[in-house]
Each structure stands twice: as C-alpha cells, then as structure tokens.
Amino acid sequence: MSDRIAGAIFLALAVWCWIAAGEYAVDFSDPAGPALFPRMVALPLGLLSLFLIIRPDPDPGWIRWPQVAGQIATIAVLFVYPALLEPAGFPLATMLATVVLAKILGASWLQAVLGSIVVSFGLFILFDWGFGLPLPIGSIFG
Amino acid sequence: METVGFLLNGFQEALTPLNIFLALVGCFIGTIIGALPGIGPVNGVAILIPLAFTLQLPAGSALILMSCVYYGCMYGGRISSIMLNIPGDEPAMMTCLDGYPMAKSGKAPEALAISGIASFVGGATSTVGLMLFAPILVQFAIHFGPAEYFSLYVLAFVTIGGVTGSNPAKTLLAATIGLMLGTVGLDPQSGVARFTFGDIHLYDGFQPIVAIVGLFAISEVLVLLETHHSERTGALPVNRAFARWADIKGTFGTMIRGSGVGFIAGVLPGAGASLGSFLAYTIERRISDEGNTFGTGNPKGVAAPEAGNNAAAGGALVPMLALGVPGSGTTAVLLALLISLNITPGPLLFQDQPQLVWGLIASLFMANVFLLLLNLPLVGVFTRMLSIPLWALMPFVVMISFVGVYSISHSTFDLVVMAAFGIFGFILRKLDIALVPVVLGLLLGSAMEANMRRALAISAGDPWIFVSSSISIGLYVATALFLVAAIYMAVSNRPLIDKPNEDEKGLNAD
Structure with a gap:
C-alpha cells in the first residue's frame, strides 16, 4: 500500500x-x-x-512504538531550531536543541545539560573564534 | 614514463606543510567517523564538506582533506566490526563475519592487524590503479562531444539502477526524482524559472550540499532513533594491533586478490565499496575455504573484504575524476565538493589542472602510510572511542550538520531545506528507494541537460546526433544490456504474484 x-x-x-x-x-x-x-x-x-x-513491494513497518515519539520530537527540533537560531543566538538555541535530543536518546538530565553546554560552546568557540565564521550570538550572551 | 614525472610533481604539491597537515587530520577524523557506528563514510564526508568549503582552503587542499577522510572511513569501519560485531559503516559489514569470531576467541589484535594491513594493500593497490587507469580513461574521454557525454550519463544512471538496491525500478525512480529536483531553479541557458512556485529562495535551485547533508546525515539520525539498542556492550580494551609475520604472510595472496576484485567493483558506476567487500569475500571463500572455516574466524575472511572495500574506494575515484561520473555515494559527495569549488571533473581537469589531480594522487599514497601508522600502533585510541554513548554522539552530528550548512550561506532557509530533505530521505529509505541515485541525479542533472541542449544546438535540433557516433552507440548498447540484465535479475528473484511477507522485510531492510 x-x-x-x-x-x-x-x-x-x-x-x-x-x-x-x-x-x-x-x-x-x-x-x-x-x-x-x-x-x-x-x-x-x-x-x-x-x-x-x-507491482508494489510489501509495506515497511512505518511506526515502531515507543521510538516514534522520539522521532517526532526530533523532527520538531529540526524545524524549530532554524526559527530559533537568529533570534535566540547560536549558543542558546544549540543548547536547547542538544538537551532535547540527548534526552530523547536516553541521557539523564545532568548528562544532557552538561553535554549541551560542551556542544554549544565548543562549536561556537571552534567556528566563531577558531575558523572566523560569524555565528549569531543572541541577546543573552551578546 | 611520463606518469612518474606527473607523480613527482604531485608529491611536490602534496608535501607542503598545509597539505600534509590536512592529510593527517583527514585520516584521523576519517578513521573516527568510520569506526563509530551510525556515521558512515557518506554521512561523515557530507557533514564535513560544508566545513572544508567555509574554511576557504585552496581547491586542491580541500580535495586532499576530504579524500583522506574518505580513505580513513574505509580503514575505520573495520574496528567496530571486529570489536562489537556492529559494522562501523556499510562496507565493513562483511568484516564482521570473521572479524568478530576472531576477537571473541582472543585474537582481536591479530584481526585488527591483518585487516589494517589488508586495508593498506587495498588502498595502495587502488591508488596505483587510479594513477594508471584514470589517464587512459581520459585519453578515451577527450574525444567525447556533448552527445557522447549525454549517453554516458544515461549509462551511469542505468547501471546504478542495475547494481544497487533490490528493486531496479525503485532505483531508476530514485534517479529520475533526483534529476527532477535538479531542474528546480533558474534555467541557466534561458533564465526561465522552473518549478519554483515563484519563491525567490528556490531560484538558485537546491544546493547539492544542503540536500546531501539532509538526505544522508539527518535521515540517518531518524533511522537510528528507531533501531538503536538502548545498551551497547563496551569493547574490550585493545591497545595495539599485532600479528606474527607468519599470519600476515598467509593472507597476502588474499589481500592481492581482494584488492583486484575491489578495484574493479569500485570503477563500475554506482557500485562502490560495499559491493567491493562483498565480492572480495565471496570470491575468497570460494577459492580458499579449506574445511569451512570462513565465518568462524578465518584471518582470510578478514583480509579479503578489507582489501576489497579499500580498493573499491580508490577505484570509485577513477570515473569521478576522469569522467565526472562518480562510482559510489561518497564520491558523489566529493563531486558535490568539486562542483561547489567551481571545478568540473573530467578529461579537461587532467589537462588544465594536473597539479590538482596528481597532488591528490600523491596525497592518497601519503594517506595510506599515515593510516597504516594510525591504525596499527594507535588502534587503542579508536577502540576506546567506540564507547561514546549515542546520546552524546547523535546531537553532536545534528548540530555540526546545522552549523556546517548555516556557515555556507548564513540562511536559515537552507536549514529548513536540509531538515525537509532529511525527512524525505527517511521516507525514501523506508520505501527501500536508494538515496545515492537521487543525489547523483541532483548533481549531474544540470550537466546532463546542458550536454543534451548543446548537442541539439550543434545539430540544429536534429535528434539523430545522439546516435551519430560509434562511442554513443556503444554506450547505448551497454546501457541496454545492463537494463536487460537488471530486469532479468529482478524478475527471476521475485515471484510474479506478490506473496505477503511483511514479517520478513522488517525495519532493517537497508
């Protein structure tokens, strides 16, 4: 089908x-x-x-519980992040997105928050300072 | 002997401090990407391309960096196959069969050493092959006019349909979807906006790199969310790879055979490294399986697929560089890099920019030596990385995809396009429609169209120009033969009446 x-x-x-x-x-x-x-x-x-x-092939299994919830949440992150990036700035938007993704993949809150700080500031420092590619900083850190 | 002269010039180009540094970095990152399950070579190279692009490296250096990542992935894939029985990437699947049994019986250092050396033999052989065969192909292709190029593209799309994927109709469908996506935007010849719905963002068409990162990297994350196992068993610590000379000597013939088979599989359009390792393993099992030891930890079963996939990686570069028609998914991504750097691969590249081509070939030789060194004494570093948890790895992959794409154009619209391609790629994978032809269509569509229109302009609209030369006719005959073979194979594999077998065809079809 x-x-x-x-x-x-x-x-x-x-x-x-x-x-x-x-x-x-x-x-x-x-x-x-x-x-x-x-x-x-x-x-x-x-x-x-x-x-x-x-001549259709047999149907694939489209939905697998409970993983589908994580997939929907990930897709939401994928579309919310671009909208958030410029108003909120790269570090904050990335931190939020990373926390959500890490939680979906089964991290504890502490792991998720620590991981998100490493990823967001790590990438920001690497790209903005290291490679000289300007990323939006946002009003909180600006 | 002019090849030697070219190669020496190439080494002059490759041995600049910047290029040596980039080759080392590329080999290191590539091995990590290959070793980590969940990021394959296509994804890894796709994610890194925006970086290479935005660092504003010279074209030759960018190509060296990415090709070393590509070679590195092929070396790295075997590590998790052997240690965890999970292929680090698709081509390393066959290495699980004998590598993991070897590791379980305490022979992990031997398995890592033999597969590392096999990777080196495969990689070095295929780089020699690239050096010898690409110029021959160039000599041949220099006589190609627009009509011949058009028939070459037709051949490439059809062979991809025949070789990859279980259902050739779906693979061909994928190619036409890609070609259609490639026509979106302003038509370069007439300036007419096609399929843009009047949206100014779409006037430039879909950026191939944005589409590729979405199709491969983002869809992979969605697939992984569905299939991941919550607990990964950690790998036993192995600090170095070590094997006695006698063990290695016994597999030497295997490595040479695997390299030959892999190289040929790599040169064929659309086949790539997975087919190379598969064929190398199957053929080796047929030749030298004494007493049914293949699959139970035979060192030859580790050497053959590793030599095969590394040789195929080099082989796939031959048609990409000489004709501009990539032989695998990852070389398609490399082609996207070249196109964004305003370099058109093909015979003219060898004439106009020999320093770029030969610099690349020389650095691939260098990369093989670096990789052998990285993968024998330092293999412990990479095995330890296998215990990085998924919750740390996957968000990082998503974020680096976002940063990479954003840093190309500074447009959040591109991020939305990337996400949309990610979902599209996920749906296609669910439907068992291959992604590589989509990317090839998107990448090659404009060149295919340009050649078609140029041919028709030369003949003033007479379509007979497409079959006016013996080269074109030969290519169309080859296309027809491939098509017939693909259809025959598809029909003979499948009963005409569809049986309900939903249960067999589970989620892990790809």
Missing part, C-alpha cells in the same frame, strides 16, 4: 511537471528550450511510478 501511495504521489508530480514545463517555451535559437529536459525526465518518472502502483 505504501508503494501505491508513493507511486500515486510521484505520478501526480510527473504529470504536473510535464504540464508545468509546457509554459517554459521560449523562442530563442535554442532548439531544445527549457521544457524538453524536464519532460524527458517526467516521462520515465511517470512510467516508473505506474510500475510502483501496479
């Missing part, structure tokens, strides 16, 4: 790409134009997606 859903999504993508590429026609001397290559790719993409729909 998973393969069928994925196949349907990729098939829709291929069809959309084929149609969207149609608007890219430019009348320069370039005989291929910007539309030909995407269409040449969309064709096998669509056919292979069809194959996936017709």
Whole structure:
C-alpha cells in the first residue's frame, strides 16, 4: 500500500511537471528550450511510478512504538531550531536543541545539560573564534 | 614514463606543510567517523564538506582533506566490526563475519592487524590503479562531444539502477526524482524559472550540499532513533594491533586478490565499496575455504573484504575524476565538493589542472602510510572511542550538520531545506528507494541537460546526433544490456504474484 501511495504521489508530480514545463517555451535559437529536459525526465518518472502502483513491494513497518515519539520530537527540533537560531543566538538555541535530543536518546538530565553546554560552546568557540565564521550570538550572551 | 614525472610533481604539491597537515587530520577524523557506528563514510564526508568549503582552503587542499577522510572511513569501519560485531559503516559489514569470531576467541589484535594491513594493500593497490587507469580513461574521454557525454550519463544512471538496491525500478525512480529536483531553479541557458512556485529562495535551485547533508546525515539520525539498542556492550580494551609475520604472510595472496576484485567493483558506476567487500569475500571463500572455516574466524575472511572495500574506494575515484561520473555515494559527495569549488571533473581537469589531480594522487599514497601508522600502533585510541554513548554522539552530528550548512550561506532557509530533505530521505529509505541515485541525479542533472541542449544546438535540433557516433552507440548498447540484465535479475528473484511477507522485510531492510 505504501508503494501505491508513493507511486500515486510521484505520478501526480510527473504529470504536473510535464504540464508545468509546457509554459517554459521560449523562442530563442535554442532548439531544445527549457521544457524538453524536464519532460524527458517526467516521462520515465511517470512510467516508473505506474510500475510502483501496479507491482508494489510489501509495506515497511512505518511506526515502531515507543521510538516514534522520539522521532517526532526530533523532527520538531529540526524545524524549530532554524526559527530559533537568529533570534535566540547560536549558543542558546544549540543548547536547547542538544538537551532535547540527548534526552530523547536516553541521557539523564545532568548528562544532557552538561553535554549541551560542551556542544554549544565548543562549536561556537571552534567556528566563531577558531575558523572566523560569524555565528549569531543572541541577546543573552551578546 | 611520463606518469612518474606527473607523480613527482604531485608529491611536490602534496608535501607542503598545509597539505600534509590536512592529510593527517583527514585520516584521523576519517578513521573516527568510520569506526563509530551510525556515521558512515557518506554521512561523515557530507557533514564535513560544508566545513572544508567555509574554511576557504585552496581547491586542491580541500580535495586532499576530504579524500583522506574518505580513505580513513574505509580503514575505520573495520574496528567496530571486529570489536562489537556492529559494522562501523556499510562496507565493513562483511568484516564482521570473521572479524568478530576472531576477537571473541582472543585474537582481536591479530584481526585488527591483518585487516589494517589488508586495508593498506587495498588502498595502495587502488591508488596505483587510479594513477594508471584514470589517464587512459581520459585519453578515451577527450574525444567525447556533448552527445557522447549525454549517453554516458544515461549509462551511469542505468547501471546504478542495475547494481544497487533490490528493486531496479525503485532505483531508476530514485534517479529520475533526483534529476527532477535538479531542474528546480533558474534555467541557466534561458533564465526561465522552473518549478519554483515563484519563491525567490528556490531560484538558485537546491544546493547539492544542503540536500546531501539532509538526505544522508539527518535521515540517518531518524533511522537510528528507531533501531538503536538502548545498551551497547563496551569493547574490550585493545591497545595495539599485532600479528606474527607468519599470519600476515598467509593472507597476502588474499589481500592481492581482494584488492583486484575491489578495484574493479569500485570503477563500475554506482557500485562502490560495499559491493567491493562483498565480492572480495565471496570470491575468497570460494577459492580458499579449506574445511569451512570462513565465518568462524578465518584471518582470510578478514583480509579479503578489507582489501576489497579499500580498493573499491580508490577505484570509485577513477570515473569521478576522469569522467565526472562518480562510482559510489561518497564520491558523489566529493563531486558535490568539486562542483561547489567551481571545478568540473573530467578529461579537461587532467589537462588544465594536473597539479590538482596528481597532488591528490600523491596525497592518497601519503594517506595510506599515515593510516597504516594510525591504525596499527594507535588502534587503542579508536577502540576506546567506540564507547561514546549515542546520546552524546547523535546531537553532536545534528548540530555540526546545522552549523556546517548555516556557515555556507548564513540562511536559515537552507536549514529548513536540509531538515525537509532529511525527512524525505527517511521516507525514501523506508520505501527501500536508494538515496545515492537521487543525489547523483541532483548533481549531474544540470550537466546532463546542458550536454543534451548543446548537442541539439550543434545539430540544429536534429535528434539523430545522439546516435551519430560509434562511442554513443556503444554506450547505448551497454546501457541496454545492463537494463536487460537488471530486469532479468529482478524478475527471476521475485515471484510474479506478490506473496505477503511483511514479517520478513522488517525495519532493517537497508
């Protein structure tokens, strides 16, 4: 079933790409134009997606309890971190993210906090001071 | 004998203090990355590429650093295979079979020493092979026009489909997904924005490095969260690797055979080190398994796969440097590094920048010597690192990915793209769709398209140009043969009626 859903999504993508590429026609001397290559790719993409729909593999196990909770929390960290990085600054944002990730992986609070201090300040010192790559410091430490 | 002259020039380039230092650092970091289960060579090199890029090293030095990391990973992978029975990276899987039984029966120092020497033999042989074969391939490829290059890319994508992954349809699908992702952004020839939804962030397309770090490193973290075992058994302390000369002498033929097999497997596009070690082990077992001792701690079963995977690592550099078509996942990542440094691999690279190519080859020889030294007397340092807990390692990997990507463009948008590619990569891996073809498509798509359009411009739109030369026709015939073989193998392995076997195909399919 998973393969069928994925196949349907990729098939829709291929069809959309084929149609969207149609608007890219430019009348320069370039005989291929910007539309030909995407269409040449969309064709096998669509056919292979069809194959996936017709002959799917058995479903993988998508969710495994209780690990899925850790995965969702990690994904949340992955998206919250970029939003937090510039307003909060690198050391604070990194510390928070590292504490959460370490807790997900079964560290104790003491381990998580100590580890996060090492990782955040270690990387900050290494990159900002050592390599001279400016990282946002944030208002707390600034 | 002009090769010798080139090589001497190469050593002049490689023996600068900076390059020696970078080679040493690369070997050291590479061995650690290889040894630690959970960060394989692709992930390790992918994470480090943004660093090499932002340190603003000269192109040659950056390439030396990353290639030494790559070679180092191949040496390091065996350590946790032998000590923990967990492969440090995928190519080291075969080394578990005989390495761990050896360690259990108290022969860990011998296993580490023999596999270390086998790695050296494999690495050195393949670097010689790279030195001899890459220029020959260049002589051949210099006659390639745009139409021939286009057919070469077609061949590369199809062979990858045939060689990697259990389901060729899915691997080919992965390549087309990558090619499609590669067309996002402004079309370089006409300036038309393609598939950008009008979002200005997407006008430059997807940065290959950002996509690679996401696809490999971040998805690996998500996979690890699912499969990790809460308690890892610690490795017994081993302070040095040691074997008697007689033990080593007995495996010497094995090492040479493994190196040859591995090198060939490495040169084939898309196969890479995992296939090299697998073939080397299987062939060696067939040749010299006296009394069924393979799998129970036969030193030859340690020597063969290690020689094989290290030789494949060097072999995979041949098509990457000579043709710009990488032979494995990690060389694809190295190609991404070269492209971001504005270097186009291929025959012209050997002509225009011989100091870069030969400097790299010379430093690979150097790296092999460094790695042998690091891995025999200092192996204790690396075995001790195996006890780093996951809760300390994984957040560090995630954070260094974030810093690396952020330091390229200083854009948080790229971090979101990286995270999105991480989830995408995780889903693809669950569906058993290989990631390497996606990356290759993304990387090579624009060159493939440019060659196609150049060919059509030369012929004024006549498509017959694609089959107008014997080289192109030969490459298409090879492509067709590969395709037929792949389909035949896929069909004969699988019954036409799908049987429900969900239980067998568990989570650890990849």
